Amino acid sequence: MHQFKKISLTLTVLFLCIATIFSGNVQQVEAAKDPLGLKAEAAILLDAKTGKILYAKNPDVILGVASMAKMMTEYLVLEAIANNKITWDQKVKINEYVHKLSAAPGLSNVGLTQGEEYTVEELYQAMAIHSGNAASVALAEIISGTEKNFVALMNKKAEELNLEDYKFVNSTGLNNSSLLGNHPAGNSDEENIMSARATAKLAYRLLTDYPEVLETASMPVLKFRDGREYKNFNWMLPTLIYQYEGVDGLKTGSTDFAGAGFTATAERNGQRFISVVMKAADKDERFSETRKILDYAFSNFGEEEIVKENYQVKKQKTLPVTKGKEDQVEIHTKEAINMVIKNGEKDNYKTVLVLDKEKLNKKGELTAPVKKGDKVGYLTIEPKEGKELGFLTKEGQKQIKVDVIAANDVEKANWFVLMMRGIGGFFGDIWGSVSSAVKGMF
Structure with a gap:
């Protein structure tokens, strides 16, 4: 029984020592984060x-x-x-x-x-x-x-x-x-x-x-x-x-x-x-x-301009337009995005484009007419790596979000042009079907 108590006391002391060491490590890690x-x-x-x-x-x-x-x-x-x-x-x-x-x-x-x-x-x-x-x-x-x-x-x-x-x-x-x-x-x-x-x-x-x-x-x-x-x-x-x-x-x-x-x-x-x-x-x-x-x-x-006014996303400078005189429209940001960031970290941010799905059809197209300045979505920024501490309020978060708008007008095509496009599309589909069938024969 005496031997058991001695072993128990030794284990307790050992446990406390280990706990103290780990506690010290945690404190050091926390201090390092600050x-x-x-x-x-x-x-x-x-x-x-x-x-x-x-x-x-x-x-x-x-x-x-x-x-x-x-x-x-x-x-x-x-x-x-x-x-x-x-x-x-x-x-x-x-x-x-x-x-x-x-x-x-x-x-x-x-x-x-x-x-x-x-x-x-x-x-x-x-x-x-x-x-x-x-x-x-x-x-x-x-x-x-x-x-x-x-x-x-x-x-x-x-x-x-x-x-x-x-x-x-x-x-x-x-x-x-x-x-x-x-x-x-x-x-x-x-x-x-x-x-x-x-x-x-x-x-x-x-x-x-x-x-x-x-x-x-x-x-x-x-x-x-x-x-x-x-x-x-x-x-x-x-x-x-x-x-x-x-x-x-x-x-x-x-x-x-x-x-x-x-x-x-x-x-x-x-x-x-x-x-x-x-x-x-x-x-x-x-x-x-x-x-x-x-x-x-x-x-x-210091405050930096992260995104310029009229900025265009490289892979999404235009949106397709249906029923218009033109088949696409250029899009860009309505305003610049400025934000207080750490010096030298401007390149650590990437742009994120979010299009308004309610403005697009199932094919991802706008429907003419499109007016210059029409909002088609928004653009925001986020760090390329890691996570930021964020903003105190939702209003603050909105300040790094800007509207993306149509850069020019696209008028609606007249009925004759739309009819001819429809006919052309109909025969185009037929020709495509025939071509596929002929290729299949050989």
Whole structure:
């Protein structure tokens, strides 16, 4: 029995050693897959124009999002402004709860006095620049009556935007346990959660639908009515300690649960990128990780014309036409295809032509008349080898798809020509049958 235990213990130790070795190999393989070697738990890089994903690390792991959740609050405020539901100069009276939250220790805030009125614009700036949590709650209440109602609106909008991996439990991004006993939706220990992909999609939609968000997000300092100056927590903005050329937004976040995160956007020479870093070790690391991503973006990617306007596929420059004055028509792309790709990789893509079968008969012919500009299909591109990371949205995917059209008119032939062709075809078929029969005799 003692001998059996000894053998069992030896096997257990051996198993653990093997498991450790294999675990180490897996970690090495995973690290090798990440060209940037980021320390953050998850990250993603996008072309801001199309939402094309240029880099990703654990993009679908669901993590705490902290104050980056305020991007949804910003979206809903800007939407309410656009829909004339609220106005920038509308006054908001501060209640007891919002006042107390604005004075809570350890939270990012701009002090708000109970009973005093602040404009929507003042509160929005406090939220967007200094991540004011009490200001976020005040805005949520002016839009939806209560923060609980606003949280329902946040989740509804997230579904509309097809974010997929998300859960909003408050308007601020704080842990519910930090809200002085107020739990807008859920338990005290809940926190807003999202994946890097969902966070990037929210940022992408925010920038696309309301580009004016950058007017406030790009302000390095908030000069508030209390006479104080509040620094933007985005320390990569000009004049701040981690300033980076081109950065003009967007939102930071940090809690014990979420770690440190940062959704950044930067533009140089007309090229804009969006990056997300989630669960970095600390506030400094979220900026150093973002710098790595943006350096990688600006050094390695640019927009290229992959397919020219009026491009013709080599083996399919024409389509046959029946009942027309001509028996074929030239086809070409209506527009060019431009896409942000890695430098030097333009030749790594191939064209794919898809014809509209509903426009063709069983023989694959168009039927005259054909008008110049008539759509006959579409052309898209795909990598010759491997698989791309794809696009955040279906709309982005459509940007690498262009119509293929008829390059000229083909008029319908008159009845006499069609009749003569029919007769010619009839005798041609007979002659063909006779020729085959004669050949068969010999």
